[in-house]
Amino acid sequence: MSMEPFTRITGVAAAMPEDNIDTDIIFPARFLLLTQREGLGVHAFHDRRFLADGSEVGDFILNRAPFREAKLIVAGANFGSGSSREQAVWALHGFGIRVVVAPSLGEIFAGNCLRNGMLALTFVPEICAKLMDAAEAGRTFSVDLERQRVEVEGMEPIPFSIPPERREALLNGWDETDQILNRFGAEIAAFEAGQRIVQPWLYTEMQPR
Amino acid sequence: MPRTLYEKLWDSHIVASLSDTEALIYIDRQILHEVSSPQGFVAMRAAGRQLRRPETHLAVADHAVPTRGRGAIADPQARAQVAELEANVADFGVPYAALDSAEQGIVHVIGPERGYTLPGTTIVCGDSHTTTHGAFGALAFGIGASEQGTVMAAQCLRQTRAKTMRVELTGGLSAHVSAKDIALALIATIGANGAVGYAVEFAGPAISAMSMAARMTLCNMTIEAGSRIGLVAPDDVTFAYLKGRALAPQGALWDTALAYWQTLPSDADAVFDRLVTLDLATVEPQASWGTSPNQTVPITAPIPDPATMTDPSERRETEKALAYMGLEPGQALAGTPITHAFIGSCTNGRIEDLRAAAAIVKGRKVADGVTALVVPGSAATRAQAEAEGLDAVFRDAGVEWRFAGCSMCVAMNDDRLSAGDRCASTSNRNFEGRQGPGGRTHLMSPAMAAAAAVAGCIIDVRELVA
Numbered sequence A: 001m002s003m004e005p006f007t008r009i010t011g012v013a014a015a016m017p018e019d020n021i022d023t024d025i026i027f028p029a030r031f032l033l034l035t036q037r038e039g040l041g042v043h044a045f046h047d048r049r050f051l052a053d054g055s056e057v058g059d060f061i062l063n064r065a066p067f068r069e070a071k072l073i074v075a076g077a078n079f080g081s082g083s084s085r086e087q088a089v090w091a092l093h094g095f096g097i098r099v100v101v102a103p104s105l106g107e108i109f110a111g112n113c114l115r116n117g118m119l120a121l122t123f124v125p126e127i128c129a130k131l132m133d134a135a136e137a138g139r140t141f142s143v144d145l146e147r148q149r150v151e152v153e154g155m156e157p158i159p160f161s162i163p164p165e166r167r168e169a170l171l172n173g174w175d176e177t178d179q180i181l182n183r184f185g186a187e188i189a190a191f192e193a194g195q196r197i198v199q200p201w202l203y204t205e206m207q208p209r
Numbered sequence B: 001m002p003r004t005l006y007e008k009l010w011d012s013h014i015v016a017s018l019s020d021t022e023a024l025i026y027i028d029r030q031i032l033h034e035v036s037s038p039q040g041f042v043a044m045r046a047a048g049r050q051l052r053r054p055e056t057h058l059a060v061a062d063h064a065v066p067t068r069g070r071g072a073i074a075d076p077q078a079r080a081q082v083a084e085l086e087a088n089v090a091d092f093g094v095p096y097a098a099l100d101s102a103e104q105g106i107v108h109v110i111g112p113e114r115g116y117t118l119p120g121t122t123i124v125c126g127d128s129h130t131t132t133h134g135a136f137g138a139l140a141f142g143i144g145a146s147e148q149g150t151v152m153a154a155q156c157l158r159q160t161r162a163k164t165m166r167v168e169l170t171g172g173l174s175a176h177v178s179a180k181d182i183a184l185a186l187i188a189t190i191g192a193n194g195a196v197g198y199a200v201e202f203a204g205p206a207i208s209a210m211s212m213a214a215r216m217t218l219c220n221m222t223i224e225a226g227s228r229i230g231l232v233a234p235d236d237v238t239f240a241y242l243k244g245r246a247l248a249p250q251g252a253l254w255d256t257a258l259a260y261w262q263t264l265p266s267d268a269d270a271v272f273d274r275l276v277t278l279d280l281a282t283v284e285p286q287a288s289w290g291t292s293p294n295q296t297v298p299i300t301a302p303i304p305d306p307a308t309m310t311d312p313s314e315r316r317e318t319e320k321a322l323a324y325m326g327l328e329p330g331q332a333l334a335g336t337p338i339t340h341a342f343i344g345s346c347t348n349g350r351i352e353d354l355r356a357a358a359a360i361v362k363g364r365k366v367a368d369g370v371t372a373l374v375v376p377g378s379a380a381t382r383a384q385a386e387a388e389g390l391d392a393v394f395r396d397a398g399v400e401w402r403f404a405g406c407s408m409c410v411a412m413n414d415d416r417l418s419a420g421d422r423c424a425s426t427s428n429r430n431f432e433g434r435q436g437p438g439g440r441t442h443l444m445s446p447a448m449a450a451a452a453a454v455a456g457c458i459i460d461v462r463e464l465v466a
Helices: A029-034 A087-095 A106-113 A126-138 A166-171 A176-198 B005-012 B039-047 B076-092 B107-113 B126-136 B145-154 B179-192 B212-225 B236-242 B252-262 B314-323 B352-362 B379-387 B391-396 B446-455 B462-466
Strands: A008-016 A072-075 A099-102 A119-122 A140-144 A150-153 B014-017 B022-026 B029-033 B057-060 B121-125 B139-144 B154-158 B163-168 B198-203 B229-232 B274-279 B286-288 B296-298 B340-344 B371-375 B422-425 B440-443
Touching: A008 A099, A008 A126, A029 B076, A072 A126, A087 A106, A099 A106, A099 A126, A106 A119, A106 A166, A106 B145, A106 B340, A119 B022, A126 A140, A140 B314, A176 B014, A176 B022, A176 B145, A176 B154, B005 B139, B005 B198, B005 B229, B029 B107, B029 B145, B039 B076, B057 B107, B107 B121, B107 B126, B107 B212, B107 B379, B121 B126, B121 B145, B126 B139, B126 B212, B126 B229, B126 B236, B139 B229, B139 B352, B145 B154, B179 B212, B179 B274, B179 B286, B179 B296, B198 B212, B212 B229, B212 B236, B212 B352, B236 B252, B340 B352, B340 B446, B352 B379, B352 B391, B352 B446, B352 B462, B379 B391, B422 B446, B446 B462
Parallel strands: A008 A072, A072 A099, A099 A119, B029 B057, B029 B121, B121 B139, B163 B198, B163 B274, B198 B229, B340 B371, B340 B422, B422 B440
Antiparallel strands: A008 A140, A140 A150, B014 B022, B022 B154, B286 B296, B286 B440
């Protein structure tokens, strides 16, 4: 399995100036009964986007032009908090979102983004506030992973940091499982051999008595 | 160099160091449930892989299962999801606690109950409340579906080392105040993202005196402060709980394991990145009023008034939450009528929680117009409660007595609020729509939820029993 590579994306950013947009808001739990990961974009922010009768909520940001085509979300603190459901990431990706920017992010959510060809970026509140203003003004954002910076019309480029190996994996679309198995097979076996000696109870068959 | 419990757990699982802050970490155990595991198995099949160590896994259906009875599942999607799990565990040789078995239950209840959860281990699950298992001194955290596939194939995960936070609990709890109240009071203090990036260790004299059930409730709720990892050092309470459990080591292996586990507690002079202290004598029964777990007040305090707030973002969040919850600023939460009471979940679905709720409803009746349900955290918990006669106490009071599952905590089955319903709930999240679209959740302890069920409104449990 490989993921879609991330190099540079350009588009408008949907402003969501609200703290604690949790993964239940991003992807309501009842849709977790779907077991596929494709085609979930229709359920992104479902209960914010749609009324009970299925019609659109007119003033929700992602229902308005040009933000229907948004490639970024600029949000308040603690975006993606709550549940570990990767469906939240798949739904955003399915909608077309590739980058999430916030002062802080749910940790499991942020990790899930990196494993699905998406960037989850945090900046200090002052920078987030400027990006929020730019998003609300409908300006075009570019996120360049090669150069590790966010470019917004009329603003100085904003650098961001990311661990080098994460960056390389995103640029190349490498799958984490493949990488681990290819690079660390011997180390994993050596670890198990050592642990088996010092913690043998972890290597007995777990048969209930 | 002195080390914290977290640092000992981290160091002892490093397979390869990747950078100053990242490492490949060995995963000793992975729990799988029907809702988050399908895509991991799909990835295994697509790559033509077998599980590296299937015997270290434990699978169970809990999230979407009906709780009115066992047997055929009516909802076709939920039925298909459970069938898919059953096919996957059969194909890949994963130990499975069947839906109609005595071992079934919520992932975070059956792990400890069966002795699968052990000190010193790394445990993952596609569920954010995996923090619960940290109560045993295990490094346990929730992961996404992609990571589950990685653990299936490689028994490892790439992880970033967390900072450390010590939460020192002193003093004693007053009557009718519980671990849930401590957790809610703490989250209200440090914020819903107050512990992001930290591994949180609960410590201090009050912890030593606490039962495993209470420790599990505390660790369970650390994710609601943003932390993936909650911890309590293993001690004699831990060991007494584990000894003799079905999957715990026995005989000579128990002695070897015990000697190792006793080396795990944080060294006396270990340095934490952050310290928080809480005097339990100051903690009152809590109830959430908003749509984030930090939006919680002691039951004696009024609901906050956004007009008095100087921080614009706090004011905006408060106004939004009050509008969703249909509450007025400045009013008392006590006296707010409810339509539902839910007692259960991985936070508060253990036997101790059921006993606390039963003690309140005993000899009383659920108020007219209130639907109250008790959903045990596991089949074993349900059986234990029945052996103690708690089911009769609940039934006599008009409380529905259900089978084990996540139920109205995540509302993936038919246990669900309708728009405008208001629930006194022992679950862990009061997010918008969490218990059903448009539903309104008030988080509280089992005793407080039971009190609300019989009073018909949110109430200070101490007043009810006075």
